[in-house]
Amino acid sequence: MPNLAPVTRALLSVSDKTGLVELGQALVRHGVELLSTGGTAKTLRDAGLNVKDVSEVTGFPEMMDGRVKTLHPVVHGGLLALRDNTEHRAAMDEHGIGPIDLVVVNLYPFEETVAKGADYDTTIENIDIGGPAMIRSAAKNHGFVNVVVDVEDYAAVIAQLDANGGQTEYAFRQGLAQTAYARTAAYDTAVSTWMAAQVEGTPRRVSVSGTLAQTLRYGENPHQSAAFYTDGSTRAGIATAKQHQGKELSYNNINDTDAAFELVSEFGADAPACAIIKHANPCGVATGETLRDAYTRAFQCDQTSAFGGIIALNQTLDAATAEEITSIFTEVVIAPDATPEAMEIFANKKNLRLLTTGGLADASAAGQTIRQVAGGYLVQDKDTGRVSMDDLKVVTKKQPSEQEMKDLMFAWTVAKHVKSNAIIYVKDGATVGVGAGQMSRVDSTRIAARKAEDMAQELGLAAPLTQGSVVASDAFFPFADGLITAAEAGATAIIQPGGSMRDDDVIAAADEAGLAMVFTGMRHFRH
Incomplete structure (x- = not known):
């Protein structure tokens, strides 16, 4: 030849x-x-x-x-x-x-x-x-x-x-x-x-494909090679975003930025919202009167974890928010757009990556997630599940107040994006404690409460913000211990899927603690 x-x-x-x-x-x-x-x-x-x-x-x-x-x-x-x-x-x-x-x-x-x-x-x-x-x-x-x-x-x-x-x-x-x-x-x-x-039914054969977008310096760790491939989708997100400044994105940057933008997109663009992600989990999520307010409230959930994190915004990044963000080290900021003034502020932070997407991700868009396992792939529909107020079933003697119901829905939205076992404390439209990825649900409940205690000390508060909060659990409480722990941390209302063999015991514990509790009939495992 x-x-x-x-x-x-x-x-x-x-x-x-x-x-x-x-x-x-x-x-x-x-x-x-x-x-x-x-x-x-x-x-x-x-x-x-x-x-x-x-x-x-x-x-x-x-x-x-x-x-x-x-x-x-x-x-x-x-x-x-x-x-x-x-x-x-x-x-x-x-x-x-x-x-x-x-x-x-x-x-x-x-x-x-x-x-x-x-x-x-x-x-x-x-x-x-x-x-x-x-x-x-x-x-x-x-x-x-x-x-x-x-x-x-x-x-x-x-x-x-x-x-x-x-x-x-x-x-x-x-x-x-x-x-x-x-x-x-x-x-x-x-x-x-x-x-x-x-056609109907599960296909006998499936295939996936991608086009090389970027050869990465390494994967999750320096000894792993990695690359980023795109699938041709035009849906707003990490693959379609424009990078305006900063170093080349890493494997972990891309993974975390995707998680952050998918979460903040759940809230739409009507009211300012911010999500801060660290290691693919939210460490602070909030809405606010302004974008700066939303960021500040999200940051107050866990300032320690937010250092070196990923920030996603649901509206155009403005100068006031940019000034606030640059007060600590941040890896990536992603937003639908950014004003020239905000870009000028960020320009002084050479290593900070700024990405704009032109819009929010369609949180309701159908799709699939694919995960490789030894010898094959696990394929499932993307979790686009949502519940409305009408879907909720109050199972306790106490009814949630109007504000508690709003916070319960906010907490439930965040829960979908937290690694299981997931526990989220929310107060007035902001997370005040997040427990993620624990083998025991009660451990997630304790960790989230402990983080709130640590932040109360750091902020000089008289009491943790979990006092008067609501709690979301991505899956049912198998025992009453997790719910009791949440009540001891100051929670007043709970949202969870229900469906445990011990639901009656958990409901009784909620009644005894004076909590309001609603069942969604839907869970949000995220492994």
């Missing part, structure tokens, strides 16, 4: 015309014959380039609304023939098959069609058949053939031809082939994922 292989003939058929003319001009400069189809041929001709239609080569016109044009032995023979195989060369001569040394294809915009919400028939028509077939043929024969599926590779192709007198190197063709197979795999994944949503 040769290292250098000449490019004498190229077939170009692209839906994205970006950079097409420049590539065509470079190929012609190296004496390459151009074959093309439809709109691609027209674009090249309009630029003054000589192009031969594929139909001239195959002897068959494009037919069936363009469904059949490149699916022909003259095309695929030209791609698959081994140039150093005597029998292959004889077959090419016998059947008038000329070699095709370069294929440039970007596929019908299936993913974009789905994203636009097109109807079923339109979506089906945007499934490319000939393109993937040519890509796979060319990629298989990368010993001799170049295959290009990404516009960003055009410059590299031109550089190869310029450096090697119209030829390309084997390692280069091999790299193009890998990218090509990944592209067709991603394309088929998009099609199969869409089809799975159109």
Whole structure:
């Protein structure tokens, strides 16, 4: 197999015309014959380039609304023939098959069609058949053939031809082939994922795909390599955010920033809200009269943990909030937008990353979470579950007050984003204690209360803010001990799913402690 292989003939058929003319001009400069189809041929001709239609080569016109044009032995023979195989060369001569040394294809915009919400028939028509077939043929024969599926590779192709007198190197063709197979795999994944949503039942086979967005310095720890891949979604979030300043995001930064933005997006944009995340768990969440007020109240939940944390805001970052944030070390701030004044303030903190998303994440959008385990994957629907006031069932003698009910709903929203076992104390629209990730629910209850005690001492308060608070538990209390601990910390109302065999005992303990308690009928485990 040769290292250098000449490019004498190229077939170009692209839906994205970006950079097409420049590539065509470079190929012609190296004496390459151009074959093309439809709109691609027209674009090249309009630029003054000589192009031969594929139909001239195959002897068959494009037919069936363009469904059949490149699916022909003259095309695929030209791609698959081994140039150093005597029998292959004889077959090419016998059947008038000329070699095709370069294929440039970007596929019908299936993913974009789905994203636009097109109807079923339109979506089906945007499934490319000939393109993937040519890509796979060319990629298989990368010993001799170049295959290009990404516009960003055009410059590299031109550089190869310029450096090697119209030829390309084997390692280069091999790299193009890998990218090509990944592209067709991603394309088929998009099609199969869409089809799975159109039919009933659990698919027998699933696949996932992604496009490299960033090679990371390392993973969770320095000895682990890592990268960030995007799935093509246009939903506002970490993958679509614009970074304005600061160091490159790390693996942990991306993971925590995603958690923060998903949480703050739950509250919409009507009232200012802030979420502070540390190690993927909230250490402070609050609403406020202003964005600065929301941040300050979130920060007061656990100032120690907030140091070096991730801050997510649900409204445009303003100068007053930026000034407050820069009073301590913060890794990342993410918000829908930022004023020029806020950006100027942040500019003095060179290591602080500022990301803007252009909007909030759609908290109700359907999706899936995928987690790898030994030998396979766990796939589940994204937790978009919500409860309304009408869904709540008061199970105690005492009824929650109007303010308690508001705080219970706030606490329940936060609970969905805290690692199990999760306990959240809330007062007046702000978390005042968070217990996360403990093996025992009562331990989470104690830890959250202890954090509130520590903050009361630090802030010089007469009593912890858990006095007069409400508590959310992401799952039912299996015993009354956790609820009793919350009452001892000063909680006056509880929200939990219910459903334990000991619900009656827990309800009785709540009544004895003078607590109000509501059941949601829904839990929010987050492992």
